[in-house]
Amino acid sequence: MSIAPDTAPIELDQAQVDLLTEAFGGLSIDDILLDYANLQQPPYAMAGLGFAISVVCGLTFSRLVQNRLDGWKKDRLPLLPLGNTETVMSYTGILIGVTLFIGGSLQVFGFAAGAAYLTALVLSILTGGALWAQLERLMTQVEAGNFKAVDFDNFDEFF
DSSP: OOOOOOOSOOOHHHHHHHHHTTTTTTOOHHHHHHHHOOOOOOOHHHHHHHHHHHHHHHHHHHHHHHHHHHHHHHHOOOOOOOOOHHHHHHHHHHHHHHHHHHHHHHHHTTOOHHHHHHHHHHHHHHHHHHHHHHHHHHHHHHHHTOOOOOOTTOGGGGO
């Protein structure tokens, strides 16, 4: 009757005892510790999934805004408030997808999972909030009829 090795993390002194008793068939201490090391692959799948979610939700959001602008041009339907359920859900999907993409990408470069996703969430919320405010400001200008070209070099217009 053979006893299966414990899958719990092993201590160095326990590895020496196992080496002396030949519980691991003559493996060195380094080989024994590598057997218990938790080596994970970088989360390429999570970054890819986040990218796919953000692209799909971005296309949906773009179509919703375009439909709203078309309705305003044809029938003078109101552009604002922009925050109806469909628009907010698709924009939230963009933010979730971008958070997953940035978080997964940061993990590829060695960040811990918690720090990567927290950083990604903060970046997504700050950037997404600024873009939402800018989009509402532009739609207000379109409704008022004083729409002007957007100058991305002047950051005072964004906030």
